Amino acid sequence: MAKQRDNVLDYDDLLLYWRHAMAEPAVATQIAGCFDHVLVDEYQDTNRLQAEILLALRPDGSGLTIVGDDAQSIYSFRAATVRNILDFPHHFSPPATVIALERNYRSTRPILDAANPVIARASEKIAKTLYSTKASQERPFLANVEDETMQARYVADSVLDHREAGIALRRQAVLFRTGHHSDLLEIELGRRNIPFVKYGGLRFLEAAHVKDLLAILRWAENPRDAVAGLRVLQLLPGVGPATARAVLAQLSEEAFAAGAFARVSPPAAAAELWPGLCRVIARLRDTNSAWQGQIGLVRDWYQPLLDRLYDYPSARAGDLDQLEQIALGYTSRERFPTELTLDPPDASGAEAGRPLLDEDYLILSTIHSAKGREWDTVSILNLVDGCIPSDMATGMPEQIDEERRLLYVAMTRAREHLYLIQPRRFYRTQQHRHGSGHVPAPRSRFLPDEILGLFARVDASPFAPTADGHSANPAPRVDISIRLREMWR
Numbered sequence: 001m002a003k004q005r006d007n008v009l010d011y012d013d014l015l016l017y018w019r020h021a022m023a024e025p026a027v028a029t030q031i032a033g034c035f036d037h038v039l040v041d042e043y044q045d046t047n048r049l050q051a052e053i054l055l056a057l058r059p060d061g062s063g064l065t066i067v068g069d070d071a072q073s074i075y076s077f078r079a080a081t082v083r084n085i086l087d088f089p090h091h092f093s094p095p096a097t098v099i100a101l102e103r104n105y106r107s108t109r110p111i112l113d114a115a116n117p118v119i120a121r122a123s124e125k126i127a128k129t130l131y132s133t134k135a136s137q138e139r140p141f142l143a144n145v146e147d148e149t150m151q152a153r154y155v156a157d158s159v160l161d162h163r164e165a166g167i168a169l170r171r172q173a174v175l176f177r178t179g180h181h182s183d184l185l186e187i188e189l190g191r192r193n194i195p196f197v198k199y200g201g202l203r204f205l206e207a208a209h210v211k212d213l214l215a216i217l218r219w220a221e222n223p224r225d226a227v228a229g230l231r232v233l234q235l236l237p238g239v240g241p242a243t244a245r246a247v248l249a250q251l252s253e254e255a256f257a258a259g260a261f262a263r264v265s266p267p268a269a270a271a272e273l274w275p276g277l278c279r280v281i282a283r284l285r286d287t288n289s290a291w292q293g294q295i296g297l298v299r300d301w302y303q304p305l306l307d308r309l310y311d312y313p314s315a316r317a318g319d320l321d322q323l324e325q326i327a328l329g330y331t332s333r334e335r336f337p338t339e340l341t342l343d344p345p346d347a348s349g350a351e352a353g354r355p356l357l358d359e360d361y362l363i364l365s366t367i368h369s370a371k372g373r374e375w376d377t378v379s380i381l382n383l384v385d386g387c388i389p390s391d392m393a394t395g396m397p398e399q400i401d402e403e404r405r406l407l408y409v410a411m412t413r414a415r416e417h418l419y420l421i422q423p424r425r426f427y428r429t430q431q432h433r434h435g436s437g438h439v440p441a442p443r444s445r446f447l448p449d450e451i452l453g454l455f456a457r458v459d460a461s462p463f464a465p466t467a468d469g470h471s472a473n474p475a476p477r478v479d480i481s482i483r484l485r486e487m488w489r
Helices: 001-008 011-022 025-032 048-057 083-091 109-120 148-164 179-190 209-220 226-231 241-249 252-255 274-285 293-310 313-327 335-340 397-411 447-452 481-488
Strands: 038-040 064-066 142-143 171-177 195-197 362-366 373-378 414-423 423-428 439-441 458-459
Touching: 011 048, 025 048, 038 048, 048 064, 048 083, 083 423, 142 439, 142 481, 148 171, 148 179, 148 373, 148 414, 171 179, 179 195, 179 313, 179 362, 195 209, 209 226, 209 274, 209 293, 209 313, 209 335, 226 241, 241 447, 293 313, 373 397, 397 414, 397 423
Parallel strands: 038 064, 142 414, 142 458, 171 362, 171 373, 195 362, 373 414
Antiparallel strands: 423 439
16 A cells, blocks of 8 residues: 555566556557567576566567576575476477577586586486586595584685685685584684685574574673673563663672572563573572583573574574584583674674675585585585485475575586585484484485495595595694784785
8 A cells, every 4th residue: 555655666566567567468569569589597587477477578489588597496485486497498389499508617527527417317307418628637525524513624624725725715615505504614614713704694603593592691601791681681572671771770790699580570571481581590500500401491491482583493493403512512601602702893793794805715605695606616515315405395396306406506616626515413402512312314315326436435534534545634724814814914
């Protein structure tokens, strides 16, 4: 109603009105007569509405040319459909001519030799085989690592090795299916002072739900931390900034320790969750309470709030699983939030910031955000079933095909060097820090035994030799932050 009142249209309205206009024969003839030729690029990324408009513009196909790659149709979550490009030739009589553009100017031959059989197993496709004139003796690497922690170390080592060989950080990228897959890697890069920028999501420690959990730990550790306290209190329904400040005013550090927290009367809307928060804070403040299991305790209280406050709570819960896993590497609650919290105010924005253009930095990106880009060196994380393909996208053959295309897109982002990393297991959360409970991680179904010969196999377990005979986990690299700062001056 507001748009009608103001006589305005948004982008979706433009398409919808255009589609309805083309349903009127007289109007369609007039609009189609304005064009001798209609050329469409990236047709694999169009939706059904756009396809209907196009076919109404040129129902007989005369003067119509589309360009696209069905193997790069990966945006169904934006309503794009691969059916548009697969079905396009058959909308006309005779069918449209298909010209396969098979020469690839980006990747080396061995990379394409490995990528081609991956996409060839798609249930529906426009047949083509990419080739390259860029010769190379280096096959893509398929690295088998113990777990996600070893995966992070392996990738960081590889990045530094390539940088020492003259490949700048910004000419390297690490790709992953889902934003939280890079969580442990981000921590590892931070420990080594390797600068990075992340595309396709928030930095792990800047995600709101991760900040929420860390704020509870920080507030329990330091009752004077008003920033953390305000954040925690405002998680509760019915508690705004004024109420939160009023509660904090009643809680000196001594009163906090003496249990005065439980005697505060919360707003009615927060009454159900308030006792649980009191118990959590009391347990965290108890000096006899072991650090192990404290994040699990906080999560039990926080989960209903996660479901209420944020979209996609199951995906966000994956981040909290990672946070719990990371915590296993710390000996106390005091060290954990202190070392993980990003202190500078300009590092706490809603989105990961882009470094200055004259800096060198590693690229972290979801595969969806990497489409159309290329790097000299590409590493792809978590080549296991449940990650690629995602366990959320295996319900129908069409979804599995799109996951296959995602891997193909990721592999073909590499110019010279390609690494696919497969952890052998994922550790279960909510166990003792020395616990060994884990879930085996089978290799991605998109890498069947028949094509493994196209990869250089690497066992990157502790002390295992790599393909070139060297240790997969050499001594820690020298901190490169000083060299980078000198270079940036």
